[in-house]
Amino acid sequence: MLHTVDYLERLASSLVREYSSKETDFLSVRTYNIQTGHLILEHNYPRQKPPLEPPSVAVDINAVLETVTSEELSVGAWVNVLGYVRRNRRRDDDDSAVPESSPSPVYVEAVMLFPAGAVALGEYERILQEALGVERRMRRTG
DSSP states (O other), X not given: OOOOGGGHHHHHHHHHHTTTSEXXXXXXXXXXXXXXXXXXXXXXXXXXXXXXXXXXXXXXXXXXXXXXXXXXXXXXXXXXXXXXXXXXOXXXXXXXXXXXXXXXXXXXXXEEEEEOOSOOHHHHHHHHHHHHHHHHHHHHHO
């Protein structure tokens, strides 16, 4: 099952129910925390006006650190992520848990991360819009 991670916050409740499924999509790197091995990925779609933050998701890349390049960790880099959607754990005694500042109730545990290459952003956003429209119509009829 393929979900668009950039609107993960809107789909978080359904993703949590299916948290063992593999997910993939591409997003832009906002930050990388070296100490925890967590990326925050975002894509400002649908467009958010300040002071609202763009939709984002935390990605735990500890399992793939040996294969990730510095270019893929650079702020603004567009990457594909294949991994598992997991619930955030907020335990004081667990350094590997996703930090309190995590942008959503779920995160992605990456099993693969690779460059997205040349992203046709307009075309990608058009496809996202169509997918959201289909999802809305399915909810109304189902």
